Amino acid sequence: MTDSLTPPATAFDHFRPTRREECGIFGIYNHPDAAKLTYFGLYALQHRGQESAGIVVSDGRQVREYKHMGLVCEVFQEQTLKALTGHLAIGHVRYSTTGSSLLANAQPFLVHHGNEYYGIGHNGNLVNAAKLRRELEAQGAIFQSTMDTEIIVHLVAHNLKKGFEEALIESFRRVQGAYSVVMCTRDKLIGARDPHGFRPLCLGTVNGSYVLASETCALDLIEAEYIRDVEPGEIVIIDEHGLRSLKPYPSVRPAYCIFEFVYFARPDSNIFGQNVYVCRKRLGHLLAKERTLDADLVMPFPDSGNYAALGYAEAADLPFEMGVIRNHYVGRTFIQPSQAMRDFGVRVKLNPVREVLQGRRVILVEDSIIRGTTSRTRIETLRKAGATEIHMLVSCPPHRFPCPYGIDFSTKGELIAASHSVEAIRDYIGLDSLHYLSLDGLLEGAQATREDHPFCLACYTGCYPVTFEEQVSKHCFEKEMLAEHA
Ligand code: SF4
Numbered sequence: 001m002t003d004s005l006t007p008p009a010t011a012f013d014h015f016r017p018t019r020r021e022e023c024g025i026f027g028i029y030n031h032p033d034a035a036k037l038t039y040f041g042l043y044a045l046q047h048r049g050q051e052s053a054g055i056v057v058s059d060g061r062q063v064r065e066y067k068h069m070g071l072v073c074e075v076f077q078e079q080t081l082k083a084l085t086g087h088l089a090i091g092h093v094r095y096s097t098t099g100s101s102l103l104a105n106a107q108p109f110l111v112h113h114g115n116e117y118y119g120i121g122h123n124g125n126l127v128n129a130a131k132l133r134r135e136l137e138a139q140g141a142i143f144q145s146t147m148d149t150e151i152i153v154h155l156v157a158h159n160l161k162k163g164f165e166e167a168l169i170e171s172f173r174r175v176q177g178a179y180s181v182v183m184c185t186r187d188k189l190i191g192a193r194d195p196h197g198f199r200p201l202c203l204g205t206v207n208g209s210y211v212l213a214s215e216t217c218a219l220d221l222i223e224a225e226y227i228r229d230v231e232p233g234e235i236v237i238i239d240e241h242g243l244r245s246l247k248p249y250p251s252v253r254p255a256y257c258i259f260e261f262v263y264f265a266r267p268d269s270n271i272f273g274q275n276v277y278v279c280r281k282r283l284g285h286l287l288a289k290e291r292t293l294d295a296d297l298v299m300p301f302p303d304s305g306n307y308a309a310l311g312y313a314e315a316a317d318l319p320f321e322m323g324v325i326r327n328h329y330v331g332r333t334f335i336q337p338s339q340a341m342r343d344f345g346v347r348v349k350l351n352p353v354r355e356v357l358q359g360r361r362v363i364l365v366e367d368s369i370i371r372g373t374t375s376r377t378r379i380e381t382l383r384k385a386g387a388t389e390i391h392m393l394v395s396c397p398p399h400r401f402p403c404p405y406g407i408d409f410s411t412k413g414e415l416i417a418a419s420h421s422v423e424a425i426r427d428y429i430g431l432d433s434l435h436y437l438s439l440d441g442l443l444e445g446a447q448a449t450r451e452d453h454p455f456c457l458a459c460y461t462g463c464y465p466v467t468f469e470e471q472v473s474k475h476c477f478e479k480e481m482l483a484e485h486a
Contacts, residue, residue, distance in 0.1 A: 022264075022406040023107070023123040024048030025201070027090040027182035027212040029189040029238045035084035037206070037222050038091035042072045044218040047266055048123070049095035052106035056119035058186050059086035063117040067092075067106040088189055090182040092121035095408065105147050108182075113157045116185055122149040123199045123214055124178030125406035127468035132174060151175065168192070168235055169248045176466055178257075178405035180230070182212050189238040196255035196465050197232030198405050198456060200271040210238045215269035226270070255456035255465035257405065261446055262396045263367045264407075267307055272454070274447065277307055283395040283437060283445040284311020284365065291435040292316065293391050296360040299323040301350065301378055308395035309365035318363070323356045323382070350381075358386035365393050370409055372416035372428055379430045391433045396442050398422065401462040409459070 024045025028034050035057045042053055053075040054067025064084055068075040072093060092107035108121040126132070129148035132155070137143070141154045155171035162170065168190065172179075178198035183190035191212040193201045204211040206224035213219055216226050230236055232254050235246040256272045257264070267277035287308065297319045300309035303326070313320035330349050362382060369375050375392070382390055398417030402410050412418040416425055426434035437445070439460055443453055458464045 022048065022095055022125070022199075022408065023121075024093045024214045024218075025091070025121040025123050025180060025182045025212070026214070026218055027121075027184065027189050027191060028206075029088050029210045031087055031206070031209040034087050034089035034209075035081050037211075038089040039072065039076050039081055040222050041211070041213055041218040042091045042093050044221040044266075045093055045214050046072055048214060048264065049093040052094045052103070053092070054094075054106050054108050054121075055084055055089055055091045056108040056110050056184060057084040057086035057089040058117070058184060060088075060187050062086075063110065063119065063184075063186060065108065065110045065119070067103070067108070069103055069106065088184055088187070090119055090121050090184045090189070092182075105145050107147075107149060108184075109145065109147065109149055109153060111144075111153055111157075114160070118153050118156060119184045120149055120153055121182045122147075122152070123180045123201075123406065124194065125404060125410075126151060126175045126179065127177035127404050127466055128175065129177075152179075152181065164188075165237065165246065168237075169246065172235065173249065177468070178466075180214065187239055190235065191230050191238075192235045193230045193232055195233035195249050195252045196456070197272075197454075198255055198257050200256075200260060200265065200269075201230040202271075203227045203230055203236065210243060212236075215265055215271060217266045217269040220268065229273070253465070254454035256454055257407075258442065258446055258455040258457060259368075259396070259403075259407065259459065262442070263304075279445055279447075280307035280367075280395065281311035281314075283442065284308035284313070285315040286311075286441040286445050287365070287393045287395060287435070287437050288312050288315035290438060290441055291393060293363055293433070294361065295363045295389065295391060297321045297323065297356070298363045298365060299356075300365050302326045305365040305367045305395065308367065308393075312363065312365050312393060316363075321356050322353070323362065323385075323387075324350045324352050326350055347381075350378075352381055352385035354385050357382060359388055360386075361389040361391075362387045363391045363393060365395065367395050368399060369394055369416060369425065369429070370399060371414060372425060375429045383430070389432045390430075392426075392429070392431050392435075394434070394436045395445075397436050397439050397460045398425075399459050401459050403459050404464070404468050405456065405458075405466070407459075 026038050026041035028037050035055050038055050052069045053072045056065045066080055090108050094107055108119045110119045126148040129151055132151050136154045143150055155174055156167045159167035159170045179194045180199040180201035181192045202216055204219040204224040204226050211224045219226055233249045237244045260271055261279045265271050265276045269276050298309050298313035299321050300306045327349055399415050400417045402412050456465050
């Protein structure tokens with residue numbers, strides 16, 4: 001066990017989520033207001049990525065795009081949307097997991113090839129991207145970005161002589177890893193999900209138009225009706241002939257990302273056949289089964305852990321309190337305070353309620369601890385506000401292994417539990433006690449068992465459903481380029 005723990009967070013780290021999600025995608029076919037509905041869909045999916053947002057729209061002849069860095073509400077104005085005319089659109093919100101956060105890497109990614117346009121929005125990470133990119137470059141491909149997503153477009157272009165459908169099938173056969181994808185041409189909307197189904201993708205309908213979205217909360221906002229999930233390994237092609245479903249690959253055991261239930265997905269969404277809110281509350285019930293504590297109140301640090309905290313309080317018959325209040329109106333940029341204003345980062349966004357915390361023994365429920373730095377500063381804040389004991393319960397097991405499938409902890413160094421025992425983490429964060437939900441508890445919460453489950457558990461167990469030889473990291477292509485020029 002090492003003592004060289006991660007240094008404490010700076011005040012400004014509190015404006016950044018401790019881990020961010022890995023993109024939201026949306027597509028709609030045959031709607032006169034396709035761009036506007038895509039805008040609303042992206043609005044609902046904003047939690048999955050806040051770095052950039054974009055829409056590609058087609059009227060059957062012309063294809064237009066607009067994308068920029070920033071939140072959906074910052075990127076699109078009424079006038080911008082009015083100019084995006086067409087009946088077919090795809091949209092994307094991004095948090096970068098391969099390739100830096102640059103406009104060149106914003107999605108949807110749109111290319112013109114032959115007499116056709118190809119647009120794509122991708123959620124997930126391809127684990128054989130570096131190998132495929134080298135192969136394609138050796139064949140003369142010129143890449144415009146450092147995103148793994150661009151590889152799919154190149155593969156499609158390379159295989160077009162077999163026909164568009166076959167080109168799609170062949171391209172998705174070559175890529176490995178996690179992908180939920182929306183694509184478009186001038187007159188087709190395509191949805192595809194990798195054979196393990198790591199990331200969610202659902203299909204809905206509104207006024208006779210088909211809709212694809214990462215999560216059902218995007219369907220709800222535009223009053224679309226949920227039809228079904230796009231199945232793992234399925235490609236759906238939607239055009240003037242309706243919807244065609246292709247299932248060209250041998251079926252494999254599903255590996256739905258279980259962390260979507262714990263943290264990523266919105267609680268009002270249904271993913272992988274279950275409601276996220278209900279699942280999170282169940283995780284809280286299971287925490288109460290595993291760990292009984294003598295305390296005065298149960299609280300989350302909003303909004304992380306809200307629903308597991310509700311579940312714990314209910315099962316333990318303890319008061320649920322909001323011991324910290326979130327300021328929902330904090331912008332992303334602001335004038336820096338003076339050095340003397342310590343903990344400014346914490347207070348501007350999350351302010352403790354002294355009257356709730358003073359002299360109380362607190363159970364704090366969190367959804368996860370990734371680097372540990374944010375938790376440490378949060379605990380300091382609660383102690384200063386007068387909490388006498390602080391016990392932390394985490395609604396999943398320790399994250400000991402990196403995720404190569406599109407989550408922003410792709411190396412072990414980013415995970416405190418990869419190198420420290422639970423006791424060392426407790427000590428570092430400054431807690432009176434720390435308990436993580438067991439793996440069996442997490443699976444029970446997701447209505448499965450160790451013997452029979454459809455989930456990826458790799459960041460907890462180190463058993464990876466799709467093997468990867470290369471070190472997949474966010475900047476792998478940039479690093480390769482730098483190495484070539486060194
Ligand atoms: S490794 Fe963890 S975060 Fe990554 S897909 Fe699997 S369960 Fe999800």
